[in-house]
Amino acid sequence: AETGVNKRIDFEDLVRHDRVHGRVYYDEEIFRREVEQIWRKEWVFACHDSEIAQPGDYVTRLVSLVPLVITRDEDGDIHAMINRCPHRGNVLCMRDSGSAQVFRCAYHGWTFNNGGKLLGRTFRAGYAPGYGKEGEELNLVPVPRLETYRGFVFVNFSPEGPSLIETLGAAVPHLDRYVDRSPTGEIDIVGVEKMVIRANWKMPLENSVDDYHAGFVHRGIWDMDEDLRKVWYSTEDADSEAVNIDLGNGHTAMDFGSGIRTVGGGVTESVVPDEVQREYEDSLRRRLGEEGANAVLKQAVPHMMVFPNLFMLQNDLRIITPVGVRTTHYYHYVFNLRGADPLINRARLRRHEVSYGPAGMVLQDDIEVFERNQAGIESRIGSGEEWLDLSRGLHRESTNSLGQPTGRTKDEIAQRAIWKHYKDRMTQS
Ligand code: FES
Ligand code: FE
Numbered sequence: 001a002e003t004g005v006n007k008r009i010d011f012e013d014l015v016r017h018d019r020v021h022g023r024v025y026y027d028e029e030i031f032r033r034e035v036e037q038i039w040r041k042e043w044v045f046a047c048h049d050s051e052i053a054q055p056g057d058y059v060t061r062l063v064s065l066v067p068l069v070i071t072r073d074e075d076g077d078i079h080a081m082i083n084r085c086p087h088r089g090n091v092l093c094m095r096d097s098g099s100a101q102v103f104r105c106a107y108h109g110w111t112f113n114n115g116g117k118l119l120g121r122t123f124r125a126g127y128a129p130g131y132g133k134e135g136e137e138l139n140l141v142p143v144p145r146l147e148t149y150r151g152f153v154f155v156n157f158s159p160e161g162p163s164l165i166e167t168l169g170a171a172v173p174h175l176d177r178y179v180d181r182s183p184t185g186e187i188d189i190v191g192v193e194k195m196v197i198r199a200n201w202k203m204p205l206e207n208s209v210d211d212y213h214a215g216f217v218h219r220g221i222w223d224m225d226e227d228l229r230k231v232w233y234s235t236e237d238a239d240s241e242a243v244n245i246d247l248g249n250g251h252t253a254m255d256f257g258s259g260i261r262t263v264g265g266g267v268t269e270s271v272v273p274d275e276v277q278r279e280y281e282d283s284l285r286r287r288l289g290e291e292g293a294n295a296v297l298k299q300a301v302p303h304m305m306v307f308p309n310l311f312m313l314q315n316d317l318r319i320i321t322p323v324g325v326r327t328t329h330y331y332h333y334v335f336n337l338r339g340a341d342p343l344i345n346r347a348r349l350r351r352h353e354v355s356y357g358p359a360g361m362v363l364q365d366d367i368e369v370f371e372r373n374q375a376g377i378e379s380r381i382g383s384g385e386e387w388l389d390l391s392r393g394l395h396r397e398s399t400n401s402l403g404q405p406t407g408r409t410k411d412e413i414a415q416r417a418i419w420k421h422y423k424d425r426m427t428q429s
Contacts, residue, residue, distance in 0.1 A: 008029070009027075017416065019390055019391070020419055022380065022386040022387070022388055025203070026326065028325055031322075035322075037426050037428060038422070039065060041161065041425070043147070043156050044064050046154060047059050047061060048151055050186070050188040050189050050335070050338075051097065051189050052071065054072065056072065056100060057097070057099050058093065058098060058100060060094075061321075062323070063321075066143075067082070068155070071115070074101075079115055079116055080143040081116045082140065084141070085105040100114060108122055112140055143156070144157060144159040145157075145158070148164075149164055149168060152175075152310070168249075168306065169247065171253070171306055177301075182337035183338070187336065187338060193334075193358065195331075196323075196329055197328045198327060201308075202418075203328070203373055204318070204330055206415050209252040212411075213369070221355075221361045221362060242254070242409045243257070243407060244407060244411060245404050245413070247404060248421075250307025250417065250421030250422065251307050253302055254304070255299075255300070256303070257299060271350075272347055276344065279341065281293065313356075314348075315335075315348045315352040316352050318333075319333065330367075390419065
């Protein structure tokens with residue numbers, strides 16, 4: 001059914017193939033509609049199963065503007081539930097993560113097991129016999145759908161619609177290649193950095209697969225290193241096999257091909273001893289076979305964005321969490337390749353720190369741009385300057401052998417792919 005909001009905002013007009021209107025970054029009504037149409041209908045990444053590895057483990061997360069508690073029960077099953085006590089609505093679990101068989105509400109002491117079932121109300125004698133006795137209405141409310149793929153836990157607030165795997169679609173082979181760097185095919189989240197961005201959530205979304213900015217915003221770090229500069233510090237298109245790909249459903253990838261090859265899953269060769277690297281490569285061959293291992297080892301690590309909130313880089317996952325139209329939480333999860341030599345994982349961590357950690361030299365540049373970009377877009381007098389340009393490379397966009405729109409990494413293919421899907425979502429009834 002058409003809502004009032006839908007009638008007033010014409011997304012066909014605001015989001016075009018080669019441009020987008022700045023209003024989509026600051027309009028409160030548009031933000032509310034995004035929550036309805038995107039965040040409450042898409043598969044949204046919620047957590048990784050290694051964060052709740054043992055029975056009883058839990059994490060709390062804001063997902064699609066809903067505080068969730070995500071648990072693993074004694075049978076090993078994962079539950080994603082609204083972190084809200086059904087008695088009078090208090091936030092039930094107040095910690096980021098931990099292990100608990102029972103949650104006890106701090107307000108009036110009701111208790112629930114880690115599957116969300118009400119175990120007991122306090123001062124029972126005060127309740128009429130039979131009232132809500134076995135009633136499910138007094139259990140925690142589960143998110144309608146939860147599915148996992150290779151350890152990535154996604155939730156969907158809409159009870160109907162395509163499955164997770166259908167929605168991931170063409171992103172699956174890239175996601176597989178990302179995780180297949182691990183000798184066991186699994187990864188373990190080991191830490192998180194949290195930051196708050198004073199900008200709309202679509203800023204980091206668009207920036208994630210944007211090579212155009214790298215030679216400018218990150219010029220400082222590339223200038224320190226001759227090799228990096230060759231690859232990155234270019235105002236023209238890099239002459240390489242690297243491409244950006246529209247994977248459909250808003251998912252995008254920057255595929256460096258064999259252009260920038262890193263070993264140990266994102267570590268330049270010199271820091272890992274030869275024999276450690278050889279054993280790592282052999283471990284991939286044992287699990288994936290020669291061809292499968294080569295697909296991982298001879299290609300750069302996938303650099304991809306799973307719409308709307310999961311960004312996968314070489315050594316960390318980034319999660320985009322909208323909090324308001326101008327406030328976004330941006331979390332970085334560092335992970336180990338399970339079963340890899342500690343020297344490899346340590347080198348990956350060091351590399352992460354240099355780029356993205358609190359003292360890192362890459363991410364801070366981006367954060368500054370997000371905030372400045374938001375401020376710039378909001379500085380308007382309404383004389384037509386509100387349109388933002390997305391046309392780079394439009395005239396030379398092509399399709400790859402899989403029929404996916406593709407082109408050079410500095411072309412705005414990924415941005416157009418995101419906005420195309422965004423418009424589909426926002427105009428859907
Ligand atoms: Fe939780 Fe009252 S609000 S026990
Ligand atoms: Fe950047």
